[in-house]
Amino acid sequence: MSPYKGNRKINIPISIFVVVFAFILLVIPTSGNTEQLITLDKQKLPHKFSIAAPEIRPLVYIDKQGNIAGQFITMFEHFSEQTGIKVDIKVMPWGRAVQQAKSGNSDAIMPALYTNERAAFFAYPSEPLVIFSGSVVLQHRQDTRKIDSWHDIHDSQIVKVRSMNLGENVGRLFVNNRNELVEVVRIVDGLQMLQHKRVDYVVMDALIASSLIEELKLQDEIKVIVHPEESRLSNSYLAFSTSFAAQFDVEKIMALINQYNDPDKYIKQLEIYSH
Structure with missing residues (x-):
């Protein structure tokens, strides 16, 4: 006969409950996260990309x-919060960025204009990431040379950022050694060279020129020379490595990104500081 009568009380150390509960939390994901990951997998969307x-x-x-900053950074942070897809963005010189994406060490590169050469090793989605509004030439206001058009620019040193695609109009500035090309990694360095009159001109995207002139308070020192054909718009993309595109649907990824990004919002009327 059992020595215990009626109900018996069993004392189990609370530490056992803590260990068991912690184990459950570690090995069993929440239903929301599980559903989100399954949805991403089914749609050939990545859990994260770089x-x-x-x-x-x-x-x-x-x-x-x-710290890394900028309009793209803010947009991708919002994108990650809403979709659960993590995005790791690293800033580096253009040449290194190209090599990182070509080799698959980075999953994508941005922003990248489309060229036949790049299409051989990058996968371009149909939707652009950003639409640029053309290039402008910047001149120091103390430069007394009268420039009515880009045709008047010759025998000069012109700075451009290395990552910038020349394009037809910019390219003509350097045909037959008409002007000397000076390349920089950061466009801010080029502006400082112009500000201190170490070069004659800087050529750059109109949106970026407008933003930097305002940010660096250079309105009284630098003026803008516009080419009439440069009002044409240029699509620039989030171009993916071919290895990444083989695994995931880059069209779906880009369409999802553009739910939180408006490529057209970067189009601005050229702010011409010429008066």
Whole structure:
């Protein structure tokens, strides 16, 4: 006969409950997260991906505190919050960014204009990431040379950022050694060279020029020379590595990104500081 009568009380150390509960939390994901990951897998969407990007203000750059910042960064943070897809963005020189994406060490590069050469090793979605509004030439206001059009620019040193695609109109500035090309990694360095009159001109995207002239308070020192044909718009893309595109649906990814990004919002009427 059992020595215990009626109900018996069994004392189990509370530490056992803590260990068991912690184990459940670790090995069993929440239903919301599970459903989200399954949905991503079914749609050939990644759980995370990486992007290599050159410094292009105001879109992506390193701020004074050494943190990555810019309009693209803010947009992708919102994208990640809403979709659960993590995006790792690293700023680096254009040449290195290209190599990182070509080799698959980075899953994508931004922003990248479409060229036949790049299409051989990048996968371009049909939707652009950003639409640029053309290039402008910047001149120091103390430069007394009268420039009515780009045709008047010759025998000069012209700075452009290395990641910038020349294009037809910009390219004509350097045909037959008409002008000397000076390339920089960061366009801010080129502007500082112009500000201190170490070069004659800087050629750059109109949106970025407008933003930097305003940010650096250079309105009284630098003026803009516009080419009439440069009002044409240029699509620039989030171009994916071929290895990444083989695994995931880049069209779906880009369409999803553009639910939180408006490529047209970067189009601005050229701010011409010429008066």
